[in-house]
Amino acid sequence: MTKSSKTTNESxxxxxxxxxxxxxxxxxxxxxxxxxxxxxxxxxxxxxTLGFNVPQTGAYADEGADELRAYKLAVKHLNxxxxxxxxxxxxxxxxxxxxxxxxxxxxxxxxxxTKSDAARxxxxxxxxxxxxxxxxxxxxxxxxxxxxxxxQEAGVxxxxxxxxxxxxxxxxxxxxxxxxFFNTEMSGAALAPILEKEFGKDRVAYHLxxxxxxxxSQEGSIKKYTEALGWKTQSAVxxxxxxxxxxxxxxxxxxxxxxxxVLNHYGKDMVNSxxxxxxxxxRDKQVNGxxxxxVVPLFSRLMAQGAGENxxxxxxxxxxxxxxxxxxxxxxxxxxxxxxxxPPSQAAHTCYVxxxxxxxxxxxxxxxxxxxxxxxxxxxxxxxxxNGPTEYRAEDHQxxxxxxxxxxxxxxxxxxxxxxxxxxxxxxxxxxxxxxxGGDLGSxxx
Amino acid sequence: MDAFxxxxxxxLDKGGAYALIALxxxxxxxxxxxxxxxxxxxxxxxxxxxxxVQNLLTISKKVKDESITFFDxxxxxPYLEIWWGDTGTALIDxxxxxxxxxAIPVMLLIxxxxxxxxxxxxxxxxxxxxxxxxxxxxIVLQEIIKANYGANPIPxxxxxxxxxxxxxxxxxGIEGLVYPWWRMIYLLFSAVIIAGVFxxxxxxxxxxxxxxxxxxxxxxxxxxxNIERRFTIVFGLATIVIGLAGVMYTPILPPDYHMxxxxxxxxxxxVVVGGxxxxxxxxxxxxxxxxxxxxxxxxxxxxxxxxxxxxxxxxIAVIILLVRPRGLMGKD
Numbered sequence: 001m002t003k004s005s006k007t008t009n010e011s012x013x014x015x016x017x018x019x020x021x022x023x024x025x026x027x028x029x030x031x032x033x034x035x036x037x038x039x040x041x042x043x044x045x046x047x048x049t050l051g052f053n054v055p056q057t058g059a060y061a062d063e064g065a066d067e068l069r070a071y072k073l074a075v076k077h078l079n080x081x082x083x084x085x086x087x088x089x090x091x092x093x094x095x096x097x098x099x100x101x102x103x104x105x106x107x108x109x110x111x112x113x114t115k116s117d118a119a120r121x122x123x124x125x126x127x128x129x130x131x132x133x134x135x136x137x138x139x140x141x142x143x144x145x146x147x148x149x150x151x152q153e154a155g156v157x158x159x160x161x162x163x164x165x166x167x168x169x170x171x172x173x174x175x176x177x178x179x180x181f182f183n184t185e186m187s188g189a190a191l192a193p194i195l196e197k198e199f200g201k202d203r204v205a206y207h208l209x210x211x212x213x214x215x216x217s218q219e220g221s222i223k224k225y226t227e228a229l230g231w232k233t234q235s236a237v238x239x240x241x242x243x244x245x246x247x248x249x250x251x252x253x254x255x256x257x258x259x260x261x262v263l264n265h266y267g268k269d270m271v272n273s274x275x276x277x278x279x280x281x282x283r284d285k286q287v288n289g290x291x292x293x294x295v296v297p298l299f300s301r302l303m304a305q306g307a308g309e310n311x312x313x314x315x316x317x318x319x320x321x322x323x324x325x326x327x328x329x330x331x332x333x334x335x336x337x338x339x340x341x342x343p344p345s346q347a348a349h350t351c352y353v354x355x356x357x358x359x360x361x362x363x364x365x366x367x368x369x370x371x372x373x374x375x376x377x378x379x380x381x382x383x384x385x386x387n388g389p390t391e392y393r394a395e396d397h398q399x400x401x402x403x404x405x406x407x408x409x410x411x412x413x414x415x416x417x418x419x420x421x422x423x424x425x426x427x428x429x430x431x432x433x434x435x436x437x438g439g440d441l442g443s444x445x446x
Numbered sequence: 447m448d449a450f451x452x453x454x455x456x457x458l459d460k461g462g463a464y465a466l467i468a469l470x471x472x473x474x475x476x477x478x479x480x481x482x483x484x485x486x487x488x489x490x491x492x493x494x495x496x497x498x499v500q501n502l503l504t505i506s507k508k509v510k511d512e513s514i515t516f517f518d519x520x521x522x523x524p525y526l527e528i529w530w531g532d533t534g535t536a537l538i539d540x541x542x543x544x545x546x547x548x549a550i551p552v553m554l555l556i557x558x559x560x561x562x563x564x565x566x567x568x569x570x571x572x573x574x575x576x577x578x579x580x581x582x583x584x585i586v587l588q589e590i591i592k593a594n595y596g597a598n599p600i601p602x603x604x605x606x607x608x609x610x611x612x613x614x615x616x617x618x619g620i621e622g623l624v625y626p627w628w629r630m631i632y633l634l635f636s637a638v639i640i641a642g643v644f645x646x647x648x649x650x651x652x653x654x655x656x657x658x659x660x661x662x663x664x665x666x667x668x669x670x671x672n673i674e675r676r677f678t679i680v681f682g683l684a685t686i687v688i689g690l691a692g693v694m695y696t697p698i699l700p701p702d703y704h705m706x707x708x709x710x711x712x713x714x715x716x717v718v719v720g721g722x723x724x725x726x727x728x729x730x731x732x733x734x735x736x737x738x739x740x741x742x743x744x745x746x747x748x749x750x751x752x753x754x755x756x757x758x759x760x761x762i763a764v765i766i767l768l769v770r771p772r773g774l775m776g777k778d
Contacts, residue, residue: 059597059704240756244708248453249743280625280626
């Protein structure tokens, strides 16, 4: 009985041992395999492929072309060619000018067409067919949010291009997505003190707002900060994207009692609505005993050219401007100017910086594994990139830095001198709690 | 009251633009039987005639900004201003009116080239073939413009004397009621062009032959009249009309390479609502849809029916086609 029991116990013990050893033996190659193929599109050869997803057709094609120029310049500098650009000024720097982790950088491009479905399709193609380990670019928040979500599902990093909606790093933020560009909350916080100084506390605002995520976000932020000043919001009217003729939306402003028109429009819509608002005589009007004013909260020098003379004297905010005199901005303008013969746009700047930040994070992490890259980027503090001391906040993957308040230049010294920097709002004044804009980063998907 | 008046003006102004664009489209369909999807691109080409004239007039002496060392930046002064002072400045200021004169022969040549080189080969083909080939032409034309002028809108101003707004409130005893001079000029211009086209078709022998050809091409041909040649001229005429509409629209909407496509769908809706091939129908539908679009964009209406401004034109098109399948003035 005892013997029998002992035999049984020994058998069970033996079985457990065999199972454990067998399990370990069976799982060992799997652990190895997992390590060898831990993430999608792990670079195997001597090169690493990045995916540049920019608008090459449609209304933002010129901005997309400028983004692509910046990406090509970044690749050149990463591979040790050219004058090195911001690699000469970025601090701290792990890059050595020999590619990324010793692999030569190559790239593929996609056309977002500034349409979410087209942008997702081109990003998918670059990930699945071209083996891109990182996707970056874009000129629209709708596109950025759509592609960011795709990259999270696919398990690759997304370094956003020009996207200004709070939602990108707010309610729609993702663990795999990072934004260097500022957002509407920061625009509102930076603009409000200047608007108060220039136009006073007793104003009545009328908003015309592009009817999509970015427009809603900007309207909300500007209302929040101007109402805190004491301004009243007379109306906030949504306009269809690409409306062309805005006359039916502008005429109600004329006798509404409002003395400020806030144009929450970007690109072609901004050019058209501003041109038409000026034609309707809004800038010549006096309302409530004050000069009527127009505000364009998000300015783009590249797009401002389309508005011609109408842009003069109008206040807005911008992420970066080529006229800045810090070492980083000068280094970038010098590289870009020498390469292409004209200054870079803010879209080009943010795209260039994003590429370097991604590459630097890979070097810091010692891997292209997205989980390692995410960990390296989260909380990363850097300087010398044109915006002063900057931090990629870990909680929402939003870069925090100084914000520029600009005004359309009344006396431009050249064809590129369209915006005049009137104030550099320090980071501390545009910072907000990470939980304020909602959303959930989720976890690394690699 | 003032809001009501302003929306009537907006509607008439929009309607004038829609009618002008749809007029050329209808003229081509009514005479040649061709569904011309390149019509919007011809509108865009007209606008770029104005851009080109402005560029020519503002060829400038460039003085390098020496404070910029990383690239070449210039302060530009147009040669016309240097040579002729105020006269030169005035010439530049009048770029759009000058463009109107230049656009007439330019657009006529473009129209004849398109008709002789491409469209005439598709007279007897299916509408689907015509749509494909003219749509392809539109894409080629807009890509040529994009390659030469970029994708961003290019500002072209109205002459200073009519760049601001007129105090129309004085006419009605309403204080502060203003409307842009150029938009009123555009409305007047639309009316003159539309009246001119109708007069041409109804008061001249040429027009009578064309109208006869629209009804019965074969019989007119049997009478020994070369109707094909007249139809070629009609295509040229339609191209001039749409080109001039484009030139005149530049101070309202800074032109870009894609503006033709933006108007294409809208102009077809106007033509279909008016009745395919009906010139009075196209004009009536243009004004009707322009006015309705303006009124349904009023805050008072949008607060009851949010988003109605974005669909009203298509909604009206659906209703009219359900009630009158051949459009407002289409013939059975």
